[in-house]
Structures are given as structure tokens and as C-alpha cells.
Amino acid sequence: MLPILHDFQATFGCIPAPAVPFIAEALNLTRAEVHGVVTFYHDFREKPAGRHVLKICRAEACQSMNGEAVARQVLDRFGLDWGGTTPDGRLTIEAIYCLGLCSCGPSAMLDGQPIGRVGASTIDDISREVGR
Amino acid sequence: MTKIFVPCDAAARAVGADRVALAIQQEAARRGVTLDLVRNGSRGLFWLEPMIEVETPAGRIAYGPVTPSDVSALFDGGLLDGGVHALRIGRPEDVPFLKRQTRLTFARCGIVDPLSLNDYRAHGGYRGLARARELGPVGTVQEMTASGLRGRGGAGFPTGIKWKTVADTSADRKYIVCNGDEGDSGTYADRMLLEGDPFVLIEGMTIAGYAVGATKGYIYVRSEYPDAIRTMERAIVLAEAAGLLGAEAGFDLEVRVGAGAYVCGEETSLLESLEGKRGQVRAKPPLPAHKGLFGKPTVINNLVTLATVPAVMADGAKAYADLGMGRSRGTMPIQIAGNSKHGGLFEAAFGLTLGEIVDDIGGGTASGRPVRAVQVGGPLGAYFSRALFDTPFDYESFAARDGLIGHGGVVVFDDTVDMARQARFALEFCAIESCGKCTPCRIGSVRGTETMDKVIAGDRREANLALVEDLCQTLKFGSLCALGGFTPYPVMSAIRHFPEDFGRPRLAAAAE
The missing domain is CATH 1.20.1440.230 (NADH-ubiquinone oxidoreductase 51kDa subunit, iron-sulphur binding domain)
Incomplete structure (x- = not known):
């Protein structure tokens, strides 16, 4: 089922509620089973995220590089909390637990592109990239 | 034509490797120089990334960490002939961090073009599979057992015994599953291999399939690794085109992408996830070796374990088993991460002490403050204080001190940690x-x-x-x-x- 859900999310930006019965029917499962899978995995959204998605690592290796304070700066800059989206729908910021960039921390990922050694100048770059 | 290497590894890209590659191409065009720019994997010297290399008669010469604004001056200094510049490192093999390593699993990573089968073969690729075919399936399983290779995901179960269990279980269908759900903070060995040497995993899984009689393999990669997924999928297409996978080879491979659940790194939960279910843990027994994916006998191994198989088979069990200490044989890719001055991938035989790894090899902290705590083995690993720095890096020694080596991640914290x-x-x-x-x-x-x-x-x-x-x-x-x-x-x-x-x-x- 995961490849199907990934395709849905790639197309619609989320797993729309009306899709669940279709998936259940196609796979000969109950709606409850499909709902169970969709809600189990952190990646699948119930509604689309902002146009840009910034994932900031909160795991130990980034913590050791002052990642929590850097993340707080980024969140404050955009006036968001974890999981929040700016009112104009431009940016969503999410927590992530490890991007595998642990020797270049603190790390983040903007729209699938990895960013390492996040600091003041990279935060400016991110800001420019999302147009804020 | 001069060859220049700029890593395509996600960590190198995260610190600007793409911009450096573009700057090099633009500068070369401006100067009317033609060059062959290769995007290699990373050597794992992350404090030097982006680290570029140029091929010269005296070997490859490295420079780093390079920013786009350095590129023009690098050309002025004679970059294409390995000329002088403040960022010149010299031959990467002479950097102590690399010189002290024993690279078997990572022998090609950072050296070859990850998507060149010619490169792969030229650097010893497919020697392992050839030798496995000479030994036959039973001989291959015996060789794996004799090598002493144990699961590199952390549990440390002997690989050969797991394979034998699957080989001895009769079924109409068997599977090889690669656990590439590398969720532990401080680890990136799987990612580096997927991005830097994907064919080694294809060869390792093909050998596993041959040894136990499986014809289908799945590589489960976490969704946090988009670059790795892309590279691995392209490598599979190339291997299929070359007849190294598919009907002719008698073995099929497929990449499956996770969806952000850490627990799917646990083997039974990963199998549930592959079957399209919630990634909930199964009770054991039955073991996956008896009833695994879709209820069939399944070899489920960590990615590093499977990527080590070709090296073990190519040079023989003895050469591998001669390395290491106690019951931990061979090498382990140690990933020095977090607040480390020289963070990177360090593959070495088991037995280095934690102090050697953190202080001598890692050079202490990046912040310059004293090292206070080290977490080994990911989020489920113990924190060690300096008083425990004499602990040798092997499965049993860490267990004896209420810790674990896990997937080999070592995260360093300075004295500001609470x-x-x-x-x-x-x-x-x-x-x-x-x-x-x-x-x-x-x-x-x-x-x-x-x-x-x-x-x-x-x-x-x-x-x-x-x-x-x-x-x-x-x-x-x-x-x-x-x-x-x-x-x-x-x-x-x-x-x-x-x-x-x-x-x-x-x-x-x-x-x-």
C-alpha cells in the first residue's frame, strides 16, 4: 500500500479523505485498515502542506551542534511552531528525526534538498528561497 | 581530458557541492578548458566537504572545503595539475583520517562514479559473486559463517547462521530484504553506500539470493533519503540493462520507500511495512528466516551487512575474520558525528577504544570545548562519559558496560550538554x-x-x-x-x- 499512498501524496500533496474508500476497494481491505496505515506513518498528511516544506532535524547529532536553538531562530523568524504553516500558505516547518547528515549539523531539508551547517547565513538563504 | 571529482553525496550537497560543481563548469567554460566532471560519492571526510579532487599523474589531489568563490583562484593556482592553493589537501589517501582506515565495505565509496558499472568492475566489483558461483550455494553460506560477519544493524546476529536457516527451509518462494531504514541519529553509512556505491549492494543481495535460493529482493530505504533512493533506483535500471538483475540473472530487486516511521528499522516491523501494513512489531517466533515477508522464508539483513558480503566473498572468509577482536570479526564503519572536529566515516577493524575514536581520530569537538558525553549506537544507545573512554569498540565490550554499538554512530557532545x-x-x-x-x-x-x-x-x-x-x-x-x-x-x-x-x-x- 505504501507505494500507492506515496503516489497519492505526490499528486495531491496529501492523502485526501475521499481517496481512502477507493484504495480500500482496490486492495480488498476495509476503510479502517487503510485509515490505520495512513495515520501510522508520519509522512502522510491529511491536508496539503505549504508550497515550501522545511524539515529541521531535532535528533541528537543536531542537538549536539546547538540545533534546538537554531531551529527556534528559524521558527521565530517565520512566526511558526513545529508543524505550522504561514498564513499565506508559503511555508510549512516540520520536525524530522535524522536526515543522515550528522557530521554536517545542524541539518535541514528544504523541498527535498539537503542543507547542512545551518546558521545565520543559511537561514537567510532559506528565507530568500521561500520568498519571505 | 582532466577528470575532476565533485561529490554528489547528500551531505556534500548540503554544504554546497552542487554550487561548486556549477562554478567549476562555468569557470572552465570561461577559460576555454574542457574537463570531465564526475560526481562521485563522498570519502566521508565531512569536515572537508565539499572536497573536490583532480586526477593527476601523481594520483588524485584533493582540495577542500571549497566554496564557489574559491573556484576562480583554484584555477589560477593550477587546479587542473594539482597546483598550489591554501585549500590543497594533497592525496586523500595520505590524510591521516583516511590512512588509518581499513576500507573493505567502503573500498570504492568516494572513488568511483556511483552509476558506472565499468568503474565498479574496474575496482573489484563482481569478484565476490564470481567466487560465490565457484563455491556453490552451500559453500557460500559456509564462507559467510566462517568470516564471522555479524549483523551491522546492531543486533550482531551471525549472518552465516541466518542465511543457513533460510537455505535449509524449503519454500516455493524466498526473499532477501535489505534494511536501509537507517533512522539512528549519528549514522549515515547506509546513505553513503546507496549514494556512493549502489552496485555493491546489488552484488551483495545477488550473492545472498544465490546462497539461500531466493529470487526476489527488496531494499527498504527511508523517505528521509531522497538522493539515496534516486541513485539506487537508477543503479537497478543499469544493472538490469546489463543483465546483472532480472530474468537472465535469476534475481530481481526493487526499492521500497518508507514513510517516516523510526520503528520500521526493526526487522519485523519493516516486514509489516513492506506488506503494506502499519509498521507494528511482530512477536518472534516465528523468525523471519522461517516465516518472514508474506509468510515466506526471508533473509533480512542490514544494508551495511549486505554491502560487506562482496568483500568477504572476493577475498575469502579468512582475510575478513583475521581482522577485529574477540567475537567481533572484520571491520565496522564507525560514523563520527555531532559536535566532532573531524566528523566522518571511519571504517576500521573492531577494537579501537572509544577514546581513540573521539579524541584521536575525531579530534575532539567542533566547538573547541571539552568532550563531556558521547552517545554510541543511536537514540537507543547509552551515553558514555570520559571515564569510560577505555571501552573497546566491539559488540561484547559495549554490552558489558550497559551500552551497544548499534549501527556504529558515535555522537559527540561538549560540556554545554544537559x-x-x-x-x-x-x-x-x-x-x-x-x-x-x-x-x-x-x-x-x-x-x-x-x-x-x-x-x-x-x-x-x-x-x-x-x-x-x-x-x-x-x-x-x-x-x-x-x-x-x-x-x-x-x-x-x-x-x-x-x-x-x-x-x-x-x-x-x-x-x-
């Missing part, structure tokens, strides 16, 4: 990632986080710490898998080795 916060994080992480099957893990982690908050706030500290310790016992013995079972390691080690952060008197040994 170990009570780290202990709290371990419980919080368990609460976020628990699959919900076992009550101690699902509820205990939440209650543990709350209780640790009280400890941090100074509310009846001793009574609440006693409660946390009691809860850790329940988690350790009442959970089906390592997520609940091992969360006590970081919590208890933080309390035991850093009591001063929990309002208790400092240990005498810690004051040295």
Missing part, C-alpha cells in the same frame, strides 16, 4: 516513535517524559528518579522490540554517569 534534557529526549523520542503494540513502550514513554520533566523542574527529585528507574526496568523487560527495550539505555546511562545533572552528587571518577 544530560537530564538528553534523558528526557530519549523518552520523548520513544513516545513519538512507538508503534503502540506494547503498553510499557506506548504509555511508559509518555509517563517517563512527564516524570523526567518533574525531575528537571526539581519536583521531588529522588522519588521521581526512582520512579523513572523502575519504569525503565518495565520497559526493558516488557517490550517486544528494541525501541521500548533499549530506551532505558540512554536514560539510565545519563542518570548513572552524569548524576550531577540530576541534582545528585558528582561521581569521583567524573571529576578527573
